[in-house]
Amino acid sequence: MPRDWLLVLPLALFFIAFVGVPLGLVALISLHSDAAMTHFGVRQYLLFFGDSYNRGILWQTLILGVATTLVTIVLGYPVAHLYVVSSQRWRRFLIVLILLPLLTSSVVRTFAWVVILGNEGLVNELLLALGRTSPPFRLLYTPLAVILSLAQIELPLMVLPLVTTLGSLDTRLPEASHALGASSWRTWWKITVPLAMPGLLSGTLLVFTGAVSAFVVQTLVGGGQLMYMPFYIYEQAIQTQNYPFAAALAMILLLSVLAVVTLLNYFGRKTRGFVHG
Template identity: 90%
Template sequence: MPRDWLLVLPLGLFFIAFVGVPLLLVALISLHNDTAMTHFGFRQYMVFFGDSYNRGILWQTLWLGVATTLVTIVLGYPVAHLYVVSPPHWRRVLIVLILLPLLTSSVVRTFAWVVILGNEGLVNALLMALGHTGQPIKLLYTPLAVILSLAQIELPLMVLPLVTTLTSLDTRLPEASHALGASSWRTWWKITVPLAMPGLLSGTLLVFTGAVSAFVVQTLVGGGQLMYMPFYIYEQAIQTQNYPFAATLAVILLVSVLLVVTLLNYFGRKTRGFVHG
């Protein structure tokens, strides 16, 4: 048994060297009161939480993750359900379509959304051709545009865990529910959804963490007019060169995401207990 730990030793050392140590350095940098990093203290944290503008950016970033996750759930569950009920030859086609966004660079996909949502883009051209508007509608550089772009990019991360969970469910359970007189809606809500909750929570975790840290999408689709934590960190570190405050922003964002992950894990344990009970 002690020798089994040697198998995880390379990964453990890699994690400590390239994840643990950098995070520790960022935390230490955040504990400096001045940009010259000569005095230790908690001034950077007091500056952040003492300013409503900073708190608003954090809230907007977390809300972006929540909104993107909700959109991917609404769009992703029907796709996962369609995959489960499809015959094998259609499943191969669907899995290719599901994985296709992951095979394309996020920068390319983001620029595609910039073209689609621009003033002369596909959406505005279609609306004007149908006579719904006489001039372009501002779609780009809006929170809705960022949410839709992120939802499309992160959608496979929601669909794949749901597919894995739904395909492992016993198909006799819905049949038994229908035999006992339950409607299709009640069967789905009372049986399928609780049993699919592990996949739903896994997808939620992946999409949320990816959305709040999606620097490229937030910057290009937001156009610099919408401020989120990743771009705020970049601005403070690269443009302002205020490394202690940038490190503080990074630590606060990391802790906030970890709190959400902890809540999701707690909810997941409660759900498993409910299902097994």
């Protein structure tokens, strides 16, 4: 027993070498006051929070994550419920549909959305065929396009935790609720939703963190016209070569996401206490 901790030693060393050390280097670089990295200080952080433009980019990135998460919840919960109540035969078909986005490269899926939402894309061609519009709608390079693209890509990360949680619920609880006179809506809100909250929070965590850091989708579907933190970091590091400021941007984004994760964990503990209480 005393040597059982040795079993996790390889994984711990792996994370220290390839996660801890790089993050430490990024944090160290962000504490340089000039691009030449000759002086230490917190000037990069003061520059960021002292500029409303920078704060707006961070806010837009977090809003993007929240909006994408809400869309995946609205779309993912019915899919997860349908999977749980379906027969074994239909479950095989549904699981293929659920996992299909994960089996395709994110770059390929993103370019597919570019083709669909372009001025001569599928949506505009369909609207023209129906006679609804003469000039093409500007669908691409908009926040809505980015949200829809991210929601489709991140949807399996919401559905799978919900499937696991909903599939483990005791089916006798809704039956008992109906027997006591509760409506279907009240049963769903008072019993199913609280019991499904662990899966919902897990999916929210996965989707939110994936959406705010989705550089490829934000860049290709946003077209560089929409500025989010990942592209801002790329611009400062590669184009401007201001590595201290880029490192500060990365640390600010990381700490912002960690703050959201902490809040989710807090609400998760509260939910478990409510359910068990």
